[in-house]
Amino acid sequence: MKESIPKTFRLGGEKDVNRLGFGAMRLTGQPGNYGPYADMEAGKALLRRAVEGGVQFIDSAFAYGPEWADRIIGEALSPFGPDLLVATKGGVGKPKPGQIEVDASPATLLKQIDLALTNLRTERVDLFQLHRVDPNVPIEESVGALDTARKAGKIRLIGLSNVTREQLDRALTVTSIASVQNRYNQAESDDDAMVDYTCEKGIAYLPWGPLGAQPMAPGAALPAREAIAWLLRRSSNIIAIPGTTSPGHLDENLSAWDLV
Numbered sequence: 001m002k003e004s005i006p007k008t009f010r011l012g013g014e015k016d017v018n019r020l021g022f023g024a025m026r027l028t029g030q031p032g033n034y035g036p037y038a039d040m041e042a043g044k045a046l047l048r049r050a051v052e053g054g055v056q057f058i059d060s061a062f063a064y065g066p067e068w069a070d071r072i073i074g075e076a077l078s079p080f081g082p083d084l085l086v087a088t089k090g091g092v093g094k095p096k097p098g099q100i101e102v103d104a105s106p107a108t109l110l111k112q113i114d115l116a117l118t119n120l121r122t123e124r125v126d127l128f129q130l131h132r133v134d135p136n137v138p139i140e141e142s143v144g145a146l147d148t149a150r151k152a153g154k155i156r157l158i159g160l161s162n163v164t165r166e167q168l169d170r171a172l173t174v175t176s177i178a179s180v181q182n183r184y185n186q187a188e189s190d191d192d193a194m195v196d197y198t199c200e201k202g203i204a205y206l207p208w209g210p211l212g213a214q215p216m217a218p219g220a221a222l223p224a225r226e227a228i229a230w231l232l233r234r235s236s237n238i239i240a241i242p243g244t245t246s247p248g249h250l251d252e253n254l255s256a257w258d259l260v
Contacts, residue, residue: 109146
């Protein structure tokens with residue numbers, strides 16, 4: 001008998017979501033994911049199509065645009081239905097294309113949470129993730145700020161991105177962590193141990209770069225459906241978040257379950 005592969009994961013122990021989600025980074029200006037998406041109405045239609053196709057988890061970030069990915073999600077989908085969970089991130093800014101500034105100070109994070117509430121047109125962010133650890137700010141202080149916002153009702157769940165196991169363990173001394181988002185795909189599996197560790201702890205693992213389609217991974221790009229299906233099979237806590245701007249590619253990505 002074939003082992004059953006779960007189609008959903010209970011995020012933060014609170015909410016079941018389809019393990020095949022959508023990453024919104026590319027719904028911004030190009031090059032460099034800077035500025036608004038060139039065709040906002042087409043982008044909104046794509047987001048609605050994703051939700052109609054069964055997507056229950058959408059991943060965004062303050063740095064995407066910056067702010068423009070959150071805005072297009074809010075315009076397209078707010079008010080969010082009870083089955084939809086929208087995640088965003090903070091602690092990273094993008095003053096111009098190709099330039100990243102890490103600032104995960106409590107003041108900046110709390111400001112970006114308020115901006116996310118406005119841009120997403122919601123009263124509470126479902127999942128707010130620390131985008132990168134600030135080398136000038138202890139992770140305990142950054143996560144403490146997110147926990148302050150959680151206690152104030154501004155965010156529901158807290159996640160981390162681009163972290164090591166040691167950083168995750170330090171964050172866990174402050175509050176509960178619902179998700180970890182690191183680079184991971186079939187060709188770049190250096191984070192295998194983190195996938196297994198988060199699974200043991202009931203923490204969702206959100207692999208960015210799921211298709212291995214960046215210059216840092218030359219020749220690693222795999223057919224989309226196969227790459228996504230591999231991730232879904234790899235571990236029951238993985239929520240795949242492939243992004244696209246094409247309705248055809250969206251439909252192809254969503255059909256990855258057929259291969260699983």
